[in-house]
Amino acid sequence: xxxxxxxxxxxxxxxxxxxxxxxxxxxxxxxxxxxxxxxxxxxxxxxxxxxxxxxxxxxxxxxxxxxxxxxxxxxxxxxxxxxxxxxxxxxxxxxxxxxxxxxxxxxxxxxxxxxxxxxxxxxxxxxxxxxxxxxxxxxxxxxxxxxxxxxxxxxxxxxxxxxxxxxxxxxxxxxxxxxxxxxxxxxxxxxxxxxxxxxxxxxxxxxxxxxxxxxxxxxxxxxxxxxxxxxxxxxxxxxxxxxxxxxxxxxxxxxxxxxxxxxxxxxxxxxxxxxxxxxxxxxxxxxxxxxxxxxxxxxxxxxxxxxxxxxxxxxxxx
Amino acid sequence: xxxxxxxxxxxxxxxxxxxxxxxxxxxxxxxxxxxxxxxxxxxxxxxxxxxxxxxxxxxxxxxxxxxxxxxxxxxxxxxxxxxxxxxxxxxxxxxxxxxxxxxxxxxxxxxxxxxxxxxxxxxxxxxxxxxxxxxxxxxxxxxxxxxxxxxxxxxxxxxxxxxxxxxxxxxxxxxxxxxxxxxxxxxxxxxxxxxxxxxxxxxxxxxxxxxxxxxxxxxxxxxxxxxxxxxxxxxxxxxxxxxxxxxxxxxxxxxxxxxxxxxxxxxxxxxxxxxxxxxxxxxxxxxxxxxxxx
Numbered sequence: 001x002x003x004x005x006x007x008x009x010x011x012x013x014x015x016x017x018x019x020x021x022x023x024x025x026x027x028x029x030x031x032x033x034x035x036x037x038x039x040x041x042x043x044x045x046x047x048x049x050x051x052x053x054x055x056x057x058x059x060x061x062x063x064x065x066x067x068x069x070x071x072x073x074x075x076x077x078x079x080x081x082x083x084x085x086x087x088x089x090x091x092x093x094x095x096x097x098x099x100x101x102x103x104x105x106x107x108x109x110x111x112x113x114x115x116x117x118x119x120x121x122x123x124x125x126x127x128x129x130x131x132x133x134x135x136x137x138x139x140x141x142x143x144x145x146x147x148x149x150x151x152x153x154x155x156x157x158x159x160x161x162x163x164x165x166x167x168x169x170x171x172x173x174x175x176x177x178x179x180x181x182x183x184x185x186x187x188x189x190x191x192x193x194x195x196x197x198x199x200x201x202x203x204x205x206x207x208x209x210x211x212x213x214x215x216x217x218x219x220x221x222x223x224x225x226x227x228x229x230x231x232x233x234x235x236x237x238x239x240x241x242x243x244x245x246x247x248x249x250x251x252x253x254x255x256x257x258x259x260x261x262x263x264x265x266x267x268x269x270x271x272x273x274x275x276x277x278x279x280x281x282x283x284x285x286x287x288x289x290x291x292x293x294x295x296x297x298x299x300x301x302x303x304x305x306x307x308x309x310x311x312x313x314x315x316x317x318x
Numbered sequence: 319x320x321x322x323x324x325x326x327x328x329x330x331x332x333x334x335x336x337x338x339x340x341x342x343x344x345x346x347x348x349x350x351x352x353x354x355x356x357x358x359x360x361x362x363x364x365x366x367x368x369x370x371x372x373x374x375x376x377x378x379x380x381x382x383x384x385x386x387x388x389x390x391x392x393x394x395x396x397x398x399x400x401x402x403x404x405x406x407x408x409x410x411x412x413x414x415x416x417x418x419x420x421x422x423x424x425x426x427x428x429x430x431x432x433x434x435x436x437x438x439x440x441x442x443x444x445x446x447x448x449x450x451x452x453x454x455x456x457x458x459x460x461x462x463x464x465x466x467x468x469x470x471x472x473x474x475x476x477x478x479x480x481x482x483x484x485x486x487x488x489x490x491x492x493x494x495x496x497x498x499x500x501x502x503x504x505x506x507x508x509x510x511x512x513x514x515x516x517x518x519x520x521x522x523x524x525x526x527x528x529x530x531x532x533x534x535x536x537x538x539x540x541x542x543x544x545x546x547x548x549x550x551x552x553x554x555x556x557x558x559x560x561x562x563x564x565x566x567x568x569x570x571x572x573x574x575x576x577x578x579x580x581x582x583x584x585x586x587x588x589x590x591x592x593x594x595x596x597x598x599x600x601x602x603x604x605x606x607x608x609x610x611x612x
Contacts, residue, residue, distance in 0.1 A: 001346070026346035049452050050445055051611040066452045069355050077449055083442040085372060092371035100364035100450045102354030140446065145349035177347040 001026055001179055002047055002148065006056035009042050009203075016042045018203035019056070024181045026147070029174045031194030031211070032183040035291050039203035040183040041079070044152050048077055060148065072101040072144030078151045081133035086126025090117055090136050093125060094143060103144050111139040130157030138166070148179040155189055167193050187287035191215070201291040218286035223254040223262060226275040236269050237262070251275070361451055361460035369464055374433050379468075382426035383476050389419035390480030394487040411495040412488040413503035414574035416480045421567055423476075424511055425536060427469050431518030432531040434465050439526040445612055454607045458523060462600070465519050470512035478504045499575065506589065507573045513592045514539075514566070520599040524606055539566045564591075 002024040009017040017039040024030045034040050045051040047058050049065030060068065060075055068074050084093055094108040112118045115135040120128070125136060134157050141149055151170070155163045170193055174180045184190050190197060190211070197214050199207040207214070227233045230250065237244050237254070242262070245253045254262060259276050266273050354360075369375050393415040435458075438444040451457050481503055485495065495503065518535045525531040546561035562568055563582025572588050583591060 045445075045611070048449050050448055068452060070353055071452055072450055073349060073351055073353055079445055079449070080442065083444075083446045085368075085437065085441045085443040087372040087374065088368070089371065092367060096364045096367040096371070097446065097450050099367055100356070100360050100447075102356050102360050103351065107351065145351045147347040147349065177345070179346060 001061055003059045007053050008055040010054045016203050020205055022198050022208050024179055026179040027177050028195035029170050029180045029193050030196045031190035032198050033190055034200040038200050041152055070101050074146050075148040076141030076146040078137040078141045081137045084125045089122050091121040111142045115139040131162055151182040187284045191283050206290055220281040222279050223259050224277050224279050225252045227273050229271050233271050236265055361456050365460045365464040378426045378430040379472055382423045385423040386419040386476040387480055390416050394484040398487045412484045412492040413481050413495050415484050417571055417574050427511055427515040428518040428535045429532055431515035432522035434461055434519050436522035436528040436531050448612045466512050466516050469515040470508050473508040473511045477507055502573045513596050517596045520603045523603045
């Protein structure tokens with residue numbers, strides 16, 4: 001169990017983490033979601049005692065991180081795949097971690113096997129791909145067989161097989177009664193793994209809810225209708241007591257409705273339909289709406305300037 | 319994307335089914351791995367694995383041994399060929415020929431010392447290290463102990479080998495060193511070089527940048543001597559002498575009783591000086607380590 005209370009971190013006048021209060025509970029996978037630069041990694045570093053909070057506190061099963069005498073057997077963390085000395089072999093990297101926590105050396109071979117790196121155990125870490133580095137980081141997190149696991153963007157750089165593996169790994173770790181806390185900026189990824197969801201944006205808590213609740217609230221279905229006889233269709237639908245919303249592209253949307261009654265109504269009234277389809281708003285859209293105001297870095301939606309034809313500026317004279 | 323979303327409802331922070339068990343007990347998974355209460359010994363074992371498992375250790379120490387032994391033997395050979403009587407060496411003993419190799423070799427020890435701490439910041443390994451061992455004092459102490467032991471043992475072996483070879487090569491032309499001179503010329507210089515390396519390790523921890531820390535340390539070794547060389551003005555005489563006397567190369571030569579000047583540190587003084595500087599730097603590095611974010 002990880003408990004955060006009014007956790008705040010400021011760098012100069014920039015607030016990276018702003019008064020965060022939430023609890024990560026055992027037995028489930030808790031997803032930690034936010035756009036890039038939302039403060040997820042800073043929060044995780046504070047949980048691990050790497051960064052000092054400006055205000056507030058973090059407790060791991062009631063203790064401060066510094067009070068843990070054998071931290072790796074308590075909490076295992078994958079921070080970023082590159083937190084490794086490239087000149088050291090995977091085996092020696094894990095061995096020095098095991099030794100610092102009095103973990104038997106046999107565990108090194110075990111976790112290398114778990115993450116599938118046994119074949120490259122004696123190879124230097126700098127030759128590893130991003131996915132292999134990620135697996136080595138996960139091996140380090142699992143080394144002490146800890147009751148709490150924290151993964152910062154674990155699927156980054158993994159191939160589909162690796163993503164599938166890490167999903168199942170996290171679920172099985174949680175099923176054993178462990179606390180699993182995993183950060184991501186991908187809602188779709190979280191929807192498949194997390195049981196509980198903590199969403200932050202610009203360091204502030206935006207949502208702390210169970211995944212089921214989040215889906216129930218946010219997965220919205222509607223029927224989209226397009227017709228050349230738009231005005232008539234509107235009259236008919238209004239007449240039948242169906243609420244219609246007009247959208248920009250000449251289409252009509254009927255909230256939560258079924259497609260069949262609309263099609264039948266159109267047929268009875270001889271209205272031509274060009275489209276009649278059921279649409280599902282994705283969780284990704286719900287997440288983007290939730291964090292829209294707090295996105296730190298965003299690209300401009302409008303199209304890039306059209307390049308002028310070659311030589312078109314010549315007559316203007318330089 | 320649709321244009322009309324219902325406002326997102328933020329659920330109450332704690333849904334009842336996830337409420338913690340009362341009474342401050344923390345349920346969850348219990349590992350079959352025995353829990354060990356870790357101490358400094360664990361950190362030292364870990365740091366030993368780290369220092370022996372990277373190529374830079376082998377390289378720096380290999381070059382160090384080559385320089386010390388190579389230059390030492392070369393100096394011995396040159397002197398034994400050209401000198402014919404004890405007068406040519408103005409009464410000094412053969413041990414002092416070890417100075418040149420050690421002065422050059424100290425650059426390798428400085429590099430290794432800096433890399434022991436600063437490379438962890440360069441690679442990001444420091445975060446892994448500090449997560450595994452949250453006591454920052456323990457991490458710094460373990461690194462210091464392991465590095466100092468390695469540097470001392472290697473320097474002692476190399477300098478003792480060179481000393482014995484040189485003494486036997488110059489048996490007829492040089493004065494036989496006394497027991498005290500033997501001690502200073504082997505154990506003394508080895509302690510001094512290892513402390514110089516330890517100071518580099520501490521500077522590496524403070525600067526957190528390999529190239530920067532190495533530059534500072536090499537500057538600290540060479541700059542005073544070079545600056546003093548160009549102080550011609552007689553009004554700067556005192557400053558110049560102090561720079562000469564307390565420059566690291568001159569302090570190193572004190573161990574061979576052939577200092578550049580008659581005043582200044584003598585006997586075992588250089589060892590006490592660097593011990594004091596290193597202790598102060600260690601305290602500073604520790605304070606910074608506790609205060610800063612990793």
